[in-house]
Amino acid sequence: MSEFDAYLFQKLEEVEQAGLRRSLRVLESAQGAEVKIDGRSLLNFSSNDYLGLANHPALAKAAGEALATFGTGAGASRLICGTSRLHEDLESAIARFKKTEAALSFSTGYAAAVGAIPAIVSSEDVVILDKLCHASLVDGARLSGATIRVFPHNNLEKLRSHLEWARREHPQGRVLVVVESVYSMDGDLAPLADIVSLKEHHGAWLMVDEAHGVGVLGAKGQGLVDLLGLTDRVEIQMGTLGKALGSAGAYLCGSAILRDYLINRSRSFIYSTAPPPYVAAAAQAAVELLETETGQGLVTRLRDNIHRFAEEAGCESPTAIFPIVIGDEREAMAAAGALLEAGFLVPAIRYPTVSRGSARLRIVVTATHSAEQISFLAKTLRELD
Known part of the structure; x- marks a missing residue:
C-alpha cells in the first residue's frame, strides 16, 4: 500500500469507528x-421520486425522441455551442409553470446553488442562512466570500436579529436570505410568509430552494411559494428536475434580468458542458405533464x-x-x-x-x-x- 493509500485507509478507519462509513x-x-x-x-x-415520473412513459418517450434527433451529448457549454432548442423550451416551460418571467437550467442542484449565490453577492455583502439549509447552499455562500450568518432552524426572531445586524454593520452591502421551502431531512416547511415580510422590511433579497416542494405543494405542484401567493415577492427560486420531476438537473427562476445576469456571471453555468438535450426533453415532458x-x-x-x-x-x-x-x-x-x-x-x-x-x-x-x-x-x- 502506498503512503497515499495508507493515509486514506487510516481516515476511512476513523470514519468506520465513528459508525459513519458509507x-x-x-x-x-x-x-x-x-x-x-x-x-x-x-x-x-427512500426515493425523492415523489410522483413516480422517473419511469413515466411520457418522459421516456420524450427522451427517446430527443436522443434519436439530438444524440447523447451537448458538445460544450451553452455559451459556446451547447444550447439546443430543447434547453430553451425547458426553461420556458419552467417559467410558465412557476409563474415567473424566466428560468435557467443547470446540470445539478449543486451547480445551481454554487453558481447563483457567488454571482449575486460578494465580500462586501451578507448571506443569512437557515441552519438546516442544504450543503450546496452553504457552500455557495462560502464561495461568495460574503459574511455569513446562520439562524436556528425557522427561528424568526434570530433571523430578524441577523437582518438588523447586517443593516447596521454593513449599511452599503447587499443582504441575501437563503432558505428552503421544504427541509429535506425533517419534511417541515419554512414560515415563508413571515420570512418574506422580514426581508422586505430590512431591504434584503430572498432565495428559496423548492427542491422538495415542487410536485408536492401548490395547486398543481408548483411549490410553497406559489401556494402562498408569494411568487412576485421572492427574488430567486431554485428547484430540482431530478426529484418530483423525474429527470435530472436543476433550475433557477425569477425575472428575465436575473436569467440574463446568471448567463453572464454564474461560473457553474458558464464553465459547464450543457446537460444532454434528451435530459432537458424529459424534464420538459414532466413539467408539462403536471399541468394536465x-x-x-x-x-x-x-x-x-x-x-x-x-x-x-x-x-x-x-x-x-x-x-x-x-x-x-x-x-x-x-x-x-x-x-x-x-x-x-x-x-x-x-x-x-x-x-x-x-x-x-x-x-x-x-x-x-x-x-x-x-x-x-x-x-x-x-x-x-
Whole structure:
C-alpha cells in the first residue's frame, strides 16, 4: 500500500469507528416503489421520486425522441455551442409553470446553488442562512466570500436579529436570505410568509430552494411559494428536475434580468458542458405533464398516500418526508438493517447529512406506493418499536 493509500485507509478507519462509513448500493432495477438489490426485491421508501415520473412513459418517450434527433451529448457549454432548442423550451416551460418571467437550467442542484449565490453577492455583502439549509447552499455562500450568518432552524426572531445586524454593520452591502421551502431531512416547511415580510422590511433579497416542494405543494405542484401567493415577492427560486420531476438537473427562476445576469456571471453555468438535450426533453415532458389532468391525478394520489401513512403510522408531516429521529448513529444503522431484513429500503441518515446525535430513518412516501405497501410499512414500524 502506498503512503497515499495508507493515509486514506487510516481516515476511512476513523470514519468506520465513528459508525459513519458509507457504501454504494447497486440497483439492479429501475427506480420505483419496488427496487432490486443483490437479487432481492425491496419496497423502496427512500426515493425523492415523489410522483413516480422517473419511469413515466411520457418522459421516456420524450427522451427517446430527443436522443434519436439530438444524440447523447451537448458538445460544450451553452455559451459556446451547447444550447439546443430543447434547453430553451425547458426553461420556458419552467417559467410558465412557476409563474415567473424566466428560468435557467443547470446540470445539478449543486451547480445551481454554487453558481447563483457567488454571482449575486460578494465580500462586501451578507448571506443569512437557515441552519438546516442544504450543503450546496452553504457552500455557495462560502464561495461568495460574503459574511455569513446562520439562524436556528425557522427561528424568526434570530433571523430578524441577523437582518438588523447586517443593516447596521454593513449599511452599503447587499443582504441575501437563503432558505428552503421544504427541509429535506425533517419534511417541515419554512414560515415563508413571515420570512418574506422580514426581508422586505430590512431591504434584503430572498432565495428559496423548492427542491422538495415542487410536485408536492401548490395547486398543481408548483411549490410553497406559489401556494402562498408569494411568487412576485421572492427574488430567486431554485428547484430540482431530478426529484418530483423525474429527470435530472436543476433550475433557477425569477425575472428575465436575473436569467440574463446568471448567463453572464454564474461560473457553474458558464464553465459547464450543457446537460444532454434528451435530459432537458424529459424534464420538459414532466413539467408539462403536471399541468394536465394525469399529472394532477398523481399529485392527488401522493397527497392521499401521505395522509394514509400519517394515519396508519401515527405520525404527521406536511410533506412526503417522515423522519424518525433515533439519535445514535449505530442505533439508526441497526434500525435500517432491521427494516432491510423485513424487505424495506429505508437507509439511515447520519452525520454529516444531519447533525451529530440526530441520526434518523427518513421515510419517503410516493404516489406510486400502494395502500398495501404503506400499511405493511406502518405495521412493520410498530412491530420494531
